[in-house]
Each structure stands twice: as C-alpha cells, then as structure tokens.
Amino acid sequence: MLSNLLIPAVLFFALGFLAKLIKSDLRFPSDLAKALSIYLLVAIGLHGGYELGKADLLTALNSVMWALLLGFGMPLIGYAILVFSKKVDAMNAAAIAAHYGSVSAGTFLTAVAYLDSLQIEYDSYPVIMLAVMESPAIVVGLLLAAWSRRRLAQQQGEPVADTENGDDSDRGKLTHILRDAFTNGSVVLLLGSMVIGAVAAPQSMAKIKPFIEDIFMGVLCLFLLEMGMEAARRIGDFRRVGAVLVVFGVAMPVLGGLIGVFIGHLMLGFEVGGTVLVAVLAASASYIAVPPAMRLAVPEANPSLYLTLSLGVTFPFNVVFGIPLYHMMATAVTSA
Amino acid sequence: MNEGLLEGDMHRLHPEKLITVITSDVLGDRLVKAVKQRGASGYTIFRAQGAGSSGEQSGMLDVDTNIVFHVVVPLTKMSAMLDALEAIGRKGHHLKVLVSDVNVLWPEKFE
Numbered sequence: 280m281l282s283n284l285l286i287p288a289v290l291f292f293a294l295g296f297l298a299k300l301i302k303s304d305l306r307f308p309s310d311l312a313k314a315l316s317i318y319l320l321v322a323i324g325l326h327g328g329y330e331l332g333k334a335d336l337l338t339a340l341n342s343v344m345w346a347l348l349l350g351f352g353m354p355l356i357g358y359a360i361l362v363f364s365k366k367v368d369a370m371n372a373a374a375i376a377a378h379y380g381s382v383s384a385g386t387f388l389t390a391v392a393y394l395d396s397l398q399i400e401y402d403s404y405p406v407i408m409l410a411v412m413e414s415p416a417i418v419v420g421l422l423l424a425a426w427s428r429r430r431l432a433q434q435q436g437e438p439v440a441d442t443e444n445g446d447d448s449d450r451g452k453l454t455h456i457l458r459d460a461f462t463n464g465s466v467v468l469l470l471g472s473m474v475i476g477a478v479a480a481p482q483s484m485a486k487i488k489p490f491i492e493d494i495f496m497g498v499l500c501l502f503l504l505e506m507g508m509e510a511a512r513r514i515g516d517f518r519r520v521g522a523v524l525v526v527f528g529v530a531m532p533v534l535g536g537l538i539g540v541f542i543g544h545l546m547l548g549f550e551v552g553g554t555v556l557v558a559v560l561a562a563s564a565s566y567i568a569v570p571p572a573m574r575l576a577v578p579e580a581n582p583s584l585y586l587t588l589s590l591g592v593t594f595p596f597n598v599v600f601g602i603p604l605y606h607m608m609a610t611a612v613t614s615a
Numbered sequence: 616m617n618e619g620l621l622e623g624d625m626h627r628l629h630p631e632k633l634i635t636v637i638t639s640d641v642l643g644d645r646l647v648k649a650v651k652q653r654g655a656s657g658y659t660i661f662r663a664q665g666a667g668s669s670g671e672q673s674g675m676l677d678v679d680t681n682i683v684f685h686v687v688v689p690l691t692k693m694s695a696m697l698d699a700l701e702a703i704g705r706k707g708h709h710l711k712v713l714v715s716d717v718n719v720l721w722p723e724k725f726e
Binding site (some may be wrong): 307309312313505509512566567570571574575578579582586 | 639640641642645662664671673674675676677678679680706707708709
C-alpha cells in the first residue's frame with residue numbers, strides 16, 4: 280500500500296487534493312488539463328501501438344472481444360444494482376452506470392506508473408482494451424436511458440415519440456449519438472496513435488522516444504495534480520449524493536476489479552502486470568468522455584451525481600486503494 | 616450637444632434583438648444548428664465559467680465548461696428561435712436565455 284502512495288504521480292494527486300482542501304489559490308490555465316490528457320492519450324497510444332505491432336494478433340483480437348464484453352456488460356450490472364438500491368431514478372441509474380462501463384485513462388496510467396515503480400512487466404494488449412472500452416458503455420447507457428424514458432412516458436400516459444424538432448426524433452438522435460460515441464475525440468486519438476505506433480518505422484519511433492517515454496511520467500504528475508483538485512472539488516457534493524451511492528462508488532470498482540482479474544488471467548492468460556491493468560479497466564469509471572455524452576443525451580440525469588461518483592469517489596479510491604488491491608487480487612489468482 | 620450626437624447616431628442605428636444563451640459547452644453544436652435552421656446569419660460563442668443551479672462550472676473539464684452564446688436577429692425571426700430554445704429546455708437541459716434590445720450599424724448583416 281505504502282509503495283503505491285509514494286509514487287510521484289499519486290503524491291501529486293494528493294497535493295492537488297490537499298491544495299483544494301486548504302483553499303489554496305492554485306489553479307491551472309483552463310485548457311491545460313485537456314492539453315495534458317491529449318498528450319497522455321497520444322503517448323500511451325503510440326507506445327501501445329508500437330508494442331502491439333510486434334504482438335500476437337489472436338491475443339489482440341481476444342482482448343478486443345473481452346473489452347467489448349466488459350464495456351457492454353459492466354453498465355448493465357451497475358444499472359441493475361442502482362435500480363435495485365432504489366436510491367436514484369432510472370434515468371440517473373442509466374447515466375451513472377454508463378460511467379462505470381467506460382474507462383478512466385488517468386487511473387490506467389496511474390496503474391502503469393505503479394507497475395513501473397514495482398518493476399512489474401505488463402502486456403501491451405490492455406492498451407487496445409482501453410481504446411475499445413471508451414465507447415460501448417456510452418451506447419449501453421444511452422439505450423438504457425431511452426428504454427427508461429419510454430417506460431416512464433408510458434407509465435405517465437405521455438406520447439412516447441419525441442418529434443418536436445425534425446431530425447431530433449429518437450431514431451435520428453440515436454444514430455447521431457452512436458456516431459458521437461465512436462468518433463469521440465479520445466477514441467480517435469487513442470486508436471489513431473496506436474495505428475501510427477504500429478505502422479511507423481522502428482527507427483523513426485526511436486526519434487520520438489523522449490516525447491512518448493522520457494517525459495511521460497512528469498506529464499502524468501501534472502495531470503494528476505489537476506485531477507486531485509477536481510476530485511476534492513466534489514467533496515462538498517457527497518451529502519447531496521448520499522451514503523448509499525458513495526458506497527456504490529467504492530463497491531462497484533471492487534466488483535469490476537474482481538471481474539477484471541478473472542478475465543485478465545483466466546480468459547486472456549496475462550501475468551500479474553497485465554491482469555492488474557485489465558482489473559483497473561473494469562474497475563475505473565470515466566470522467567472525461569462519458570459525462571459530456573450523458574449531459575447531452577440524458578439531460579434528465581443530474582450531472583453532480585455521476586460526476587461526484589466517478590471523479591470524487593471512484594477515481595481517488597482507485598488511485599489510492601484500488602490499484603494495490605487489484606495487485607493483491609491478481610497476485611493471488613496468478614499464483615493459485 | 617450629447618443629445619444632438621445621439622440623435623445623429625440614431626439615424627444610422629437599427630433596432631434588433633440580441634438573444635444570449637448561457638449553457639453547457641456540450642450544447643454548443645445543438646444551439647448553432649437550431650438558430651441556423653431558423654435563419655440566423657451568424658453567432659458568437661464565448662467560453663465561460665460561473666455557478667448556477669447545475670453547480671460550479673470550473674471550465675477545467677469538457678462537462679464543466681459553460682458557454683455564452685450570442686445571436687442577433689430581427690424581431691421577425693425571434694419567436695422561432697425562442698421556440699427552439701424552449702424545446703431544448705423542455706428536454707431537461709439547463710439554459711439561461713436573455714433577450715435584449717440592441718442597435719446595430721448594418722442591419723443587412725442580421726437578415
């Protein structure tokens with residue numbers, strides 16, 4: 280546990296968190312966090328693509344299949360738990376569940392930093408899973424929301440179709456949203472960088488090594504500093520979210536981590552490092568790609584609920600406690 | 616003297632309506648489409664931060680960024696635009712819509 284906390288990236292996350300708690304005037308320029316996340320996605324994409332260019336195609340395809348299953352399956356599990364808890368309505372349940380099926384690149388990269396610090400080797404396949412898992416959960420979340428909206432309208436005896444605005448009909452909206460989910464900036468950037476990393480000549484890749492490797496952890500520190508401040512900013516919303524949902528924000532990643540460990544080792548045959556990364560993918564909740572999609576397409580859901588859960592509860596939990604926990608689980612399963 | 620100057624200006628100024636919408640950045644494209652479909656000749660968007668019923672909008676994450684959307688239209692086109700904005704609001708989106716009287720130098724730019 281202590282070794283995880285003493286990684287610079289995690290310490291910077293704690294610094295950002297503390298800065299906000301003590302009401303420091305520390306503040307990033309408004310677009311810096313977005314610029315840093317673009318860099319991180321390009322760097323991890325290029326690096327992963329380069330490694331995947333040398334990897335086994337069958338395992339890569341198998342990883343993609345399991346990533347899709349996780350991306351489609353985790354939101355359904357989350358939705359069922361949330362609806363069963365009766366603490367939120369169906370629309371909020373759909374929006375929150377979508378966050379838990381998608382992934383947090385920040386958590387994934389922190390796990391990479393964790394494995395690096397312990398000198399544990401990891402497979403490159405989870406990088407492609409990271410790219411694949413960004414979108415399916417958005418689609419599932421939107422379908423769950425559309426289904427819930429329809430049921431709600433039927434219960435209230437309201438007309439189901441929403442045709443007040445030409446192409447804004449349900450079908451037009453769904454097509455538009457599906458296109459948005461798969462052309463999402465993070466997905467395009469990550470997949471595009473992976474393709475470039477895979478096809479680029481090795482000697483030309485060597486020239487950009489300082490860009491994608493040498494400065495990577497430093498940039499991650501800056502990014503996590505900002506994310507620490509963003510996470511702490513959500514603390515005030517805990518009361519609005521309620522204890523049951525905060526428990527969900529901790530229990531859901533642990534459940535995801537367990538499923539991820541099972542898939543990573545037993546289904547994909549990864550060793551400890553790769554298994555930890557798959558567990559982190561299944562355990563993490565998106566706070567960059569999914570919230571805008573939900574805000575746009577599920578306006579009935581309350582953004583402070585899903586943002587507080589994904590950014591204020593699950594992200595700090597995963598960074599501080601989750602990653603070492605998934606490491607312990609992966610070690611237990613791989614050595615069994 | 617000021618009155619004389621104002622009177623002089625009034626001859627070249629033409630009344631229009633300025634519709635200002637403060638909302639989430641994610642609705643930007645939808646607003647652009649709505650006003651263009653209803654005959655707006657152009658629009659202006661500023662990034663903004665602030666706080667309201669949706670909580671603080673820090674501008675750090677895409678979902679936490681607000682915009683101020685300005686469109687100047689003749690009175691004849693205003694109702695259709697307000698209908699479109701109301702339709703967006705009815706879906707549950709949070710928008711602040713302000714309408715003000717403005718005077719412009721070249722009215723043909725807004726027709």
